[in-house]
Amino acid sequence: MPFGFPRLCALLIALTLLLAGCDSTGDAPVTVKFWAMGQEGEQVQALLAEFERRHPDIRVRVQQIPWSAAHEKLLTAYAGDALPDVFQLGNTWIAEFVALRAIEPLDARLRGWPPAARNDYFPGALAASRLDGQTWALPWYVDTRLLFYRQDLLAAVGFNEAPTTWEDWLQAMARLKTLDDAERYAIFLPINEWQLPVILALQRGATLLRERNQYGDFEHPHFREALVFYLSLFEQGLAAPVGHTQVANLYQEFANGAFAAYISGPWNIGELQRRLPATLQSAWKTAPLPDFAPPTGASGQAAPVGVSLAGGASLALSRASPHQDAAWKLLEFLAEPEQQARFYQLTGDLPARTSAWRAPALAENPHAQAFWRQLQRAQPTPPIPEWERIAQRIAYYAELAARQQLSVDAALAALNADTERILEKRRWLLAREAAQ
Amino acid sequence: MSGLERRTAFSAWVFLAPALLLISAFFFLPVLAALLLSFTDFDIYALGDLGRLRFIGFDNYQRLLHSPLFWTALGNTGYFVAVGGPLSVAVSLGAALLVNARLTRYPGLFRTAFFLPVVTTLVAVAVVWRYLYHPRYGLLNYALGLLGIPPIDWLGDPDWAMPAIILMAVWKNFGFNMIIFIAGLQNIPTPLYEAARLDGAGVWAQFRHITLPLLGPTFLFVALMTLIGYCQVFAEPYVMTQGGPVNRTLSIVLLMYEEGFRWWNMGYASALAFILFALILAGSLLQLRMRRSAPP
Numbered sequence: 001m002p003f004g005f006p007r008l009c010a011l012l013i014a015l016t017l018l019l020a021g022c023d024s025t026g027d028a029p030v031t032v033k034f035w036a037m038g039q040e041g042e043q044v045q046a047l048l049a050e051f052e053r054r055h056p057d058i059r060v061r062v063q064q065i066p067w068s069a070a071h072e073k074l075l076t077a078y079a080g081d082a083l084p085d086v087f088q089l090g091n092t093w094i095a096e097f098v099a100l101r102a103i104e105p106l107d108a109r110l111r112g113w114p115p116a117a118r119n120d121y122f123p124g125a126l127a128a129s130r131l132d133g134q135t136w137a138l139p140w141y142v143d144t145r146l147l148f149y150r151q152d153l154l155a156a157v158g159f160n161e162a163p164t165t166w167e168d169w170l171q172a173m174a175r176l177k178t179l180d181d182a183e184r185y186a187i188f189l190p191i192n193e194w195q196l197p198v199i200l201a202l203q204r205g206a207t208l209l210r211e212r213n214q215y216g217d218f219e220h221p222h223f224r225e226a227l228v229f230y231l232s233l234f235e236q237g238l239a240a241p242v243g244h245t246q247v248a249n250l251y252q253e254f255a256n257g258a259f260a261a262y263i264s265g266p267w268n269i270g271e272l273q274r275r276l277p278a279t280l281q282s283a284w285k286t287a288p289l290p291d292f293a294p295p296t297g298a299s300g301q302a303a304p305v306g307v308s309l310a311g312g313a314s315l316a317l318s319r320a321s322p323h324q325d326a327a328w329k330l331l332e333f334l335a336e337p338e339q340q341a342r343f344y345q346l347t348g349d350l351p352a353r354t355s356a357w358r359a360p361a362l363a364e365n366p367h368a369q370a371f372w373r374q375l376q377r378a379q380p381t382p383p384i385p386e387w388e389r390i391a392q393r394i395a396y397y398a399e400l401a402a403r404q405q406l407s408v409d410a411a412l413a414a415l416n417a418d419t420e421r422i423l424e425k426r427r428w429l430l431a432r433e434a435a436q
Numbered sequence: 437m438s439g440l441e442r443r444t445a446f447s448a449w450v451f452l453a454p455a456l457l458l459i460s461a462f463f464f465l466p467v468l469a470a471l472l473l474s475f476t477d478f479d480i481y482a483l484g485d486l487g488r489l490r491f492i493g494f495d496n497y498q499r500l501l502h503s504p505l506f507w508t509a510l511g512n513t514g515y516f517v518a519v520g521g522p523l524s525v526a527v528s529l530g531a532a533l534l535v536n537a538r539l540t541r542y543p544g545l546f547r548t549a550f551f552l553p554v555v556t557t558l559v560a561v562a563v564v565w566r567y568l569y570h571p572r573y574g575l576l577n578y579a580l581g582l583l584g585i586p587p588i589d590w591l592g593d594p595d596w597a598m599p600a601i602i603l604m605a606v607w608k609n610f611g612f613n614m615i616i617f618i619a620g621l622q623n624i625p626t627p628l629y630e631a632a633r634l635d636g637a638g639v640w641a642q643f644r645h646i647t648l649p650l651l652g653p654t655f656l657f658v659a660l661m662t663l664i665g666y667c668q669v670f671a672e673p674y675v676m677t678q679g680g681p682v683n684r685t686l687s688i689v690l691l692m693y694e695e696g697f698r699w700w701n702m703g704y705a706s707a708l709a710f711i712l713f714a715l716i717l718a719g720s721l722l723q724l725r726m727r728r729s730a731p732p
Contacts, residue, residue, distance in 0.1 A: 072697050100484035192680055242592050385480055389699055399682055
């Protein structure tokens with residue numbers, strides 16, 4: 001036997017001591033653990049060489065998390081006390097992580113910034129990470145939804161520019177439907193999404209929830225009007241009653257004209273440039289969302305840009321992190337306009353800081369310019385942890401109504417009832433807080 | 437107890453201890469914790485601060501029984517089990533008979549081919565089947581078109597989504613039961629068939645009076661495992677439809693997953709798990725009783 005048991009033990013102990021000795025040598029660099037999702041996690045590594053050059057005492061270890069599992073992974077990491085020092089958060093998740101008390105407020109650190117830097121963010125972006133009077137995360141990139149459309153098809157029905165009101169769009173879509181014999185829908189609206197019904201409701205002036213976000217307000221006339229308009233797109237056959245899973249290849253369908261318009265986010269700029277044939281590259285365009293024309297008799301005009309959703313992702317500091325100062329340096333670095341502009345080139349994610357938009361790659365890109373205009377008119381969704389759940393119910397009832405399995409009023413009443421149940425705990429917590 | 441017996445008992449416990457310890461730590465304890473959890477409203481707020489946890493007794497169970505979503509999921513799961521279960525057993529028995537028939541050449545090849553879907557990753561299978569089911573370019577609709585049948589939106593039509601899922605699940609899973617049936621068939625002594633043939637029994641009579649009765653225990657095993665497995669259907673709808681369209685493929689376990697890991701309503705999801713456990717237990721007992729009371 002080459003190793004007796006006692007000798008093996010002695011060897012193991014010696015090894016352990018050796019490793020422990022390595023670990024405690026004086027000025028070892030601090031390692032900051034950083035979780036980022038999908039593409040961002042892959043591409044951000046390219047920026048970090050510069051960061052580590054400037055801060056030789058800090059090393060960054062990036063872990064890439066797929067988007068589809070990100071939310072669950074962050075929650076389980078929190079439950080298991082294994083959150084990294086810095087992590088990317090979808091803006092709609094911030095309220096949840098504040099409720100969990102998992103993230104550190106940043107106001108004290110932000111006070112060290114010149115006001116010009118703080119005002120450099122898109123107003124909606126910084127607002128989305130503020131809750132209870134504190135800033136909880138630093139916006140990383142912004143996101144909103146607007147129209148991608150086939151300019152050639154629209155021109156064929158007599159519109160040389162994208163219409164700016166829904167009324168004109170309805171006309172254009174009706175003509176698109178009868179343009180030729182091809183089997184075509186005017187617009188692709190995934191039937192199981194909540195975004196467009198909510199956008200239309202915001203454009204109508206609906207507030208979605210009421211009384212400090214304690215109850216649903218979906219039976220309000222504003223929300224009802226918006227939903228009725230949304231459903232009419234399906235009833236008139238302008239949109240196909242299909243979901244995302246039934247469209248095998250969105251880009252192929254868009255290229256062969258199976259639909260002429262699609263409401264989507266900035267990631268599709270890159271996708272369409274890559275996937276559409278060269279002959280079609282000058283045929284597709286982006287435009288801000290249309291708005292509703294004011295009712296006849298009222299003064300004023302429709303705004304040139306209709307409201308859309310303010311989305312995006314932010315970077316947060318874990319409350320339990322032992323390296324918050326080093327982690328904050330990483331956040332500050334990624335917030336620099338130059339890094340934001342570089343990150344756009346790497347990922348196509350739109351910078352949250354307006355000065356980064358002066359970079360030629362953005363300033364000279366007409367597709368991105370439509371996003372610039374849209375981002376001036378973007379509203380966030382209600383900042384409560386339960387929002388995604390409620391949004392899911394909106395998608396569900398909108399789909400039932402679009403498939404005509406439920407009347408509009410029944411759908412809205414059920415939606416309100418569901419929302420009231422989902423918000424029960426929130427009401428209890430607020431009441432308990434008020435009693436204390 | 438004599439000294440010897442006591443010593444034997446002691447060593448038995450020592451030998452059992454590692455297994456018992458592991459089972460307690462990784463099975464009984466979590467199950468007990470889940471049972472306790474099902475009487476609370478454990479959610480995202482409670483995860484952040486246990487002071488925000490409420491004991492709510494049987495509220496979760498009551499809310500479940502009054503939730504239309506639960507009944508939808510139960511109905512869908514029942515549909516899946518009632519149609520998919522017998523279909524899966526029938527297909528695997530048929531395949532086993534064919535592979536095991538004396539006339540079949542290369543039985544090993546067919547056995548492997550039929551078993552392949554069982555070991556293939558479901559996600560890869562789902563991608564391929566999504567193409568097969570595609571309303572415009574799908575192979576299935578192309579074949580129907582040749583027969584003059586108008587295309588069906590397999591995964592998008594609320595009425596067709598569940599049959600589509602069942603078809604895929606049966607195709608994916610029948611190989612496993614087939615192997616068990618083949619083992620059962622090969623255990624039937626051939627002299628029985630020879631004797632039956634001498635008595636002038638035809639193929640059908642042989643199947644009815646020899647194969648089926650002697651496959652009894654195999655049948656029971658296969659039916660029970662299929663029932664338990666199909667009651668827990670999750671992955672197929674999860675990757676194919678995410679429970680849609682309009683929740684027509686939402687299964688109990690999918691609902692449990694959504695409540696527990698998507699919305700982090702652990703209390704509610706635990707209650708759902710115990711209801712599912714009770715249902716499967718009741719179904720299994722019923723099946724065992726039916727077998728026992730059946731004439732030999």
